[in-house]
Amino acid sequence: MSQLAQQLVNGLMIGCLYALIAVGYTMVYGIIELINFAFGELFMFGAFITIMMMSPDISLFGQTVGMPHLNFFLAIIIAMVVVGIMGVVIERLAYRPLRNAPRLAALISAIGVSILLQNVAQAIFGSQQVPFPDIPLFTTALGAPKAFSVGSVEITYFQVFVVVVTVTAMLLLNLFVQRTRMGRAMRASAQDKSTSALMGVNVNKVIAVTFLIGSAMGALAGGLYGGVYHSAWPLMGFNPGLKAFIAAVLGGIGNIPGAFLGGLLLGVIEALGSAYLPLGSQYRDAIAFVILILILSFRPSGLLGSTVSQKA
Amino acid sequence: MARTPKDNQTDAQPSGSGGYRAKLNPIASAMTGGGSTRSTRILLAVLLAFAVILPFLVGSNRWITLMTVVVIYVVLASGLNIVVGFTGLLDLGYVAFYAIGAYYTAIIFNNVLKVKYGVDLDAFWWLTWINFVVGGLVAALAGVLIGYPTLRVRGDYLAIMTLGFGEIIRILALNWVGLTRGPSGISGIPQPAILGYHFTTQKSLYFVGLALALLSLWAISRIVRSRIGRAWTAIREDEVAAEAMGIHTSRYKLLSYATGAFFAGAMGVFFGHYLNYISPSSFMLMESFLILSLVVLGGMGNLAGPVLGAIVWMGLQEWLRDVPFIQLHPETRGIAMGLVLVLLMVFRPQGLLGSMRVKLEMRPGSKDEAEREREVWSDAGS
Numbered sequence: 008m009s010q011l012a013q014q015l016v017n018g019l020m021i022g023c024l025y026a027l028i029a030v031g032y033t034m035v036y037g038i039i040e041l042i043n044f045a046f047g048e049l050f051m052f053g054a055f056i057t058i059m060m061m062s063p064d065i066s067l068f069g070q071t072v073g074m075p076h077l078n079f080f081l082a083i084i085i086a087m088v089v090v091g092i093m094g095v096v097i098e099r100l101a102y103r104p105l106r107n108a109p110r111l112a113a114l115i116s117a118i119g120v121s122i123l124l125q126n127v128a129q130a131i132f133g134s135q136q137v138p139f140p141d142i143p144l145f146t147t148a149l150g151a152p153k154a155f156s157v158g159s160v161e162i163t164y165f166q167v168f169v170v171v172v173t174v175t176a177m178l179l180l181n182l183f184v185q186r187t188r189m190g191r192a193m194r195a196s197a198q199d200k201s202t203s204a205l206m207g208v209n210v211n212k213v214i215a216v217t218f219l220i221g222s223a224m225g226a227l228a229g230g231l232y233g234g235v236y237h238s239a240w241p242l243m244g245f246n247p248g249l250k251a252f253i254a255a256v257l258g259g260i261g262n263i264p265g266a267f268l269g270g271l272l273l274g275v276i277e278a279l280g281s282a283y284l285p286l287g288s289q290y291r292d293a294i295a296f297v298i299l300i301l302i303l304s305f306r307p308s309g310l311l312g313s314t315v316s317q318k319a
Numbered sequence: 320m321a322r323t324p325k326d327n328q329t330d331a332q333p334s335g336s337g338g339y340r341a342k343l344n345p346i347a348s349a350m351t352g353g354g355s356t357r358s359t360r361i362l363l364a365v366l367l368a369f370a371v372i373l374p375f376l377v378g379s380n381r382w383i384t385l386m387t388v389v390v391i392y393v394v395l396a397s398g399l400n401i402v403v404g405f406t407g408l409l410d411l412g413y414v415a416f417y418a419i420g421a422y423y424t425a426i427i428f429n430n431v432l433k434v435k436y437g438v439d440l441d442a443f444w445w446l447t448w449i450n451f452v453v454g455g456l457v458a459a460l461a462g463v464l465i466g467y468p469t470l471r472v473r474g475d476y477l478a479i480m481t482l483g484f485g486e487i488i489r490i491l492a493l494n495w496v497g498l499t500r501g502p503s504g505i506s507g508i509p510q511p512a513i514l515g516y517h518f519t520t521q522k523s524l525y526f527v528g529l530a531l532a533l534l535s536l537w538a539i540s541r542i543v544r545s546r547i548g549r550a551w552t553a554i555r556e557d558e559v560a561a562e563a564m565g566i567h568t569s570r571y572k573l574l575s576y577a578t579g580a581f582f583a584g585a586m587g588v589f590f591g592h593y594l595n596y597i598s599p600s601s602f603m604l605m606e607s608f609l610i611l612s613l614v615v616l617g618g619m620g621n622l623a624g625p626v627l628g629a630i631v632w633m634g635l636q637e638w639l640r641d642v643p644f645i646q647l648h649p650e651t652r653g654i655a656m657g658l659v660l661v662l663l664m665v666f667r668p669q670g671l672l673g674s675m676r677v678k679l680e681m682r683p684g685s686k687d688e689a690e691r692e693r694e695v696w697s698d699a700g701s
Contacts, residue, residue, distance in 0.1 A: 042475050104665045110475055114409055115615055116664040122608060123657025129650040245604075252479060289494040296483030303476055304468045 009159035014278045020166045020235070022274020023173035027228035028251030029258070029266035030180065031094075031221025037197040037261030038217055040110065044117040045097055047248015048124035049090050049222045053229025054139075054239035055132055056086035061140045067131055079142040083230035087223040094222025095215050103211070121248075128241040136238040145234075169231050176227065177267050180220070184263060189216055197261060246292060250277075253299045259312020268310060273298065362623055366630070370529055374522050383521040385637045387593065390528040391586055392633050394535045396613040396625030398582030403611065404619035405543050406575040407555030409478040412465075412485025413610055416580040418492060418602035419461050420454035420587025425505040425597050426498065433507065444512040447592055451531065451585045458584025459577040466576035470569045485607055492599040504598025508591045524593055531589055535582050540622050542578060551575055555620070605653075612656050615663055618670030627672055 031046045059065050060082035062074045077085070101120050105113040145165040147153050154163040184190035195203040196213045204210050232247065233239045250273060258269025273295060281291040302309065370390075374383050395417060402410045427450065432438050465484045469477040492499045499505065511518045511527050518524050542548055550571045553561035562568050591597050609632075617628025636652065645651050663670060 040475075042479065101661045101665065108664075108668065109407075111403070111407060111409055111619075112664045112668050114475055114478055115611070116661050118411070118608060118611070119657045119660025119664065121657070122605075122653055123661065126650040126653030126657060130648060130654065134650070249479070249482065253483075256476070256479075286494070290490060293483075293487045293490050296480075296487055299480060299483055300468050303471070303480065307471060307476075 010282065011279075012158070012160045014282045015275060016160060016162055016166065018275035018278030019271060020169050020274070021278065022254075022271035023169050024228045024232050024235075024270075025247065025251045025254045025274050026267045026270025027173055027176065027224045027231075028247060029255040029270045030177075030224045030263060031218075032252045033255040033258070033260050033262060033266040034193070034217045034221050036255065038193065038200070038214060039102070039106065039113075041102060041113050041117060042252060043102075043218075043221070044114075044121040044248065045094075045124060046221065046225045046251065047244035047246075048121050048128070049094055049244070050225040050229040050232070050247060050251075051128060051239065051241065051244030052093065052124065053083075053086045053090045053226025054233035054243065055128065055137065055229075056089050056226070057082045057230035057233055058137055058139055058239055060085050065137070066133065069133070079144070079230075079234070083227060086230050087226045090226035090229075091219040091223035094218040094225075098215060098218040103214075125241055125245070132239075132241060134241060136240040139233045139237045139239060142234060165234055169235065172227070172231065173267075176224065177263070180224075181263055183220075189213070193217060250295045253295045256299060256309055257302050259309030262309070262311050265309055265311035272310075363626070366626065367533070374525055380521045383525050385633070387521070387525045387528050388637075389629055389633045390525065390532045391590060391593075392610065392613060392629040393626050394532045394582055394586045395610045396617070396629045397536055397539050397622070398579045398586070399610050400614045400619065400621075400625045401539060401543065401551070401582075402575050402579035403614055404621065404624070405548060405555060406551040406572060408572065408575065409475065410481045410576070410579065411478050411607055411611070412481035412483070412488070412604075413579070413583060414602050414604070414606040415465075415481075415485040415488040416458040416462060416583035417587040417590065417606075418488050418599075419458045419580075420584030421591040421597045421601070422492060422499060422505075422587075423454045423457050423584070424450045424588040424591045425508050428508050429505050430498070440509045441512070441515075444509075444514070447509070447511045447588075448513075450588045454588035455581040455583075455585035458587065459581040461584075462576035462580030463573050466573045470572060482604070482607075485602075485604060489599055489602055489604070492602065499599070502599060504596060504600075506596040508595045508597070510595065511592050528589055528593065531585065535585065536622075536626070539582070543622065547571065547574065552620075608656070612660055614670075615660060616670055618672040621670070621672050624670050624672045628670065631671070 028046055028050055031049075032043065035041060035043050035046075057079070059074050060077045061079060063076040064071050064073050066072070097120055101116045102113055105116055141150060142165070145153055145163065145168065152163040152165055154161050156162070184193055192203065192208045192213045193216070195206065195208055196210050200210050203213075228247070228251075229239075229244070232243070251270065254269035254273045255266050256269070257273055258265025258267070276298065277291060277294050280294045281287040284290075284294075287294075370386070373386065377383065395413070399410060399413045402408050402413070424447070427446070428440060428443070432443060432446075433440060465481060466477075469480050493501055495501070510524070518527050543551070550561070550566045553564065553566055554568050554571060554575075558568055590601070613628035613632055614625045615628070616624075616632055617626065618624030639645050
C-alpha cells in the first residue's frame with residue numbers, strides 16, 4: 008500500500024513536468040499543426056541555463072567561465088526568458104518560412120532543429136552530466152533533500168514545490184488564454200488562421216507569443232527536472248519531450264487542460280507500470296508508446312479533445 | 320516565346336491543342352518518379368560504372384569498407400524514400416526494420432542453428448540468401464503491424480508512432496537478453512557463401528552488397544513506376560482526392576510501409592552477415608535520422624536522390640573523419656546534420672536532385688518551376 012502511494016507521488020511529480028512541456032506542444036499544434044520536436048531540447052536548455060545561472064562558474068566549450076551565482080528562483084526565471092526567446096527565434100528562422108509548405112517539410116525542419124540543438128548543447132556543455140547545484144531551501148545541511156512523511160510515504164519539499172509551481176502555471180496560463188486579448192487571439196487563430204487575420208488578429212505575433220510561452224514552460228520544466236535529478240545532460244530532453252507530446256495527445260491535442268490531465272495521467276501510469284508490470288522497470292520507456300498506440304487506435308481525439316477531421 | 324507573369328486563372332486554362340498535353344505530360348512524367356528521366360539514367364549508369372570499377376582502383380580496404388557502407392545506406396535511403404518521398408508519410412523509426420532484419424538472421428543462425436541444434440553453419444550457406452528475402456518479409460510484416468494503428472489518424476502522428484516503434488525495438492534488443500543477448504550483441508553470424516566459396520574479403524563482400532543494392536534499386540524503380548507507385552504518389556499529393564478516385568488509401572499506405580520495411584530488413588540481413596556481429600548500438604534513433612537526412616539531401620520522391628544523398632553524405636563523413644577538429648568535436652557532425660535538414664527545408668525542399676513535381680508539392684507558392692516545365696512540354700508538343 009505504501010509502495011503504491013509512493014509511486015503515485017513520484018508519478019504525479021514527473022507527470023507535472025510532462026504537463027508543463029506538453030503545454031507547448033499542445034498550443035503550437037493547436038495553432039500551426041506542427042509537432043515542434045525542439046521543445047524537448049528547449050527543456051534541456053532550460054535545465055542547463057538554470058544551472059549556469061546558479062553556479063559561481065561553469066565550463067563552456069571547455070573553458071571555465073564566471074557565472075552570476077544566483078538563487079534557484081531567479082535562475083529559473085532567467086532560463087525561462089532566455090529559452091522563450093530561443094523558441095521565438097527558432098520559429099522565425101526554421102518554421103515561419105515553411106508556414107504554407109506541406110507538413111512534412113515543417114516536421115523535417117523541426118527534427119533538424121532538434122538534432123542541431125542537441126549537438127550545440129553537447130558542444131557548449133560537453134557530453135557528460137553537469138551536476139545541479141543544491142538548492143538551500145530544499146536541502147538539509149548534509150546535502151540530502153528535505154522531506155516529510157505522511158504515514159510511510161516520504162515526500163520531499165521539492166516535489167511539493169514542483170506540483171505547486173505546475174498547478175499555478177497552469178491556472179495562470181488558462182486565465183491568460185481565456186481572459187486576455189492575446190488569449191482570445193490565440194483561440195481564434197487555432198480555429199481559423201486566415202479568418203482571424205481578416206478580423207485584425209496579427210497571426211504572426213500570436214504564433215510568436217505561443218512559441219514564447221511554450222518554450223518558457225518547457226524551460227521551467229527543465230529547471231525543475233534538473234533539480235529533481237540533480238543533473239543536466241545534452242540528451243536529457245529527448246525522452247521527456249516525446250512523452251510530453253504523448254501526454255498532449257492523450258489529453259487531446261490543442262487543449263490546455265487536456266495537456267495537464269494527460270501529463271499527470273502519463274506520469275502516474277508510467278510510475279505504476281514500471282513498479283507493478285512484469286519487467287516494468289526495464290521497459291519503462293516503452294509504456295508511453297504503448298499508450299500512444301492505444302489512444303490513437305481507440306480515441307484519436309484524446310480524452311478531452313473534440314473530434315478533429317482527418318486532413319491529408 | 321515571351322513570357323509574361325500569369326495569374327492562376329489563365330494558368331488553369333491551357334490554350335491550344337498542345338496545352339492539354341502540356342498539362343498532362345509533366346504530371347505523367349513526375350508520377351513515374353522523376354522529371355528528368357534521361358539525366359537520372361545517365362547518372363545511374365556513370366555511378367554503376369564507378370561502383371564496379373572503383374574497388375579495383377583503390378588499394379586500401381578502408382575505402383572498400385566505406386563503399387560497402389555507402390551501398391548499404393543507398394538501399395536504406397531508397398527504401399525510406401518509398402515511404403517518405405513517394406507516399407509522403409514520415410517514418411522516423413526506419414532503423415527498426417533494419418534491426419529486425421539483422422536480428423532475425425542473427426537469431427536464426429546463432430541461437431537456433433548453432434546453439435540449439437549445434438549444426439555446422441557451412442551446410443546452411445543457402446539459408447543466408449533465402450534470409451535476404453525472409454528477413455525482408457519479417458520486417459515488412461512489422462511495418463504493417465506498426466502502420467495499422469496510424470491509418471485512422473493524421474500523418475504527423477505517424478512520425479511519433481514510428482519513432483516510438485523504433486525505440487521499442489531498440490529497448491527490446493537491449494533488454495530481451497535471452498533472445499538478443501542484450502547490450503553485448505550477437506556475434507558469430509557467418510559470412511555469405513556459395514557452394515563452399517566464402518565471401519570473406521572486403522572486396523567480395525562489397526560486391527555482394529552491390530548486387531543486392533542493384534537488385535533493390537531495380538525493384539524499387541519498377542514498383543514506383545507501376546500502378547502501385549502511382550497510387551502512392553496520388554496519396555502524397557492529395558489523400559482525399561486519391562480516395563475519391565477509387566484508390567484504397569489505407570491498403571496502399573500499408574503496402575508502402577511494408578515495401579519500405581522490406582528493403583530495410585533485407586539490408587539488415589546483409590549487415591549482420593557482413594559484420595558477423597550485431598548489437599543494439601548499431602540501431603540507435605540517430606541512425607533513423609541519418610537515413611532520413613540522406614533522403615532529404617538527395618531529394619525526396621526521386622529515385623536517384625537517395626543514392627546521391629548517401630554517396631555525398633557518407634563519403635563526406637568518412638573523408639572528414641581524419642580532420643583533427645572533428646575528431647575532437649564529434650558533435651560537429653550532428654550540428655551539420657541538423658543545419659542541413661533545416662536549410663534544405665527552407666531553401667531547397669526538393670534536395671540536390673529533387674524532381675520538379677516535388678518542388679511544386681513542397682512549395683505551393685512557387686509556380687515558376689512548373690511554368691518553365693510546362694513551357695518545355697508545350698514547345699515539344701507544338
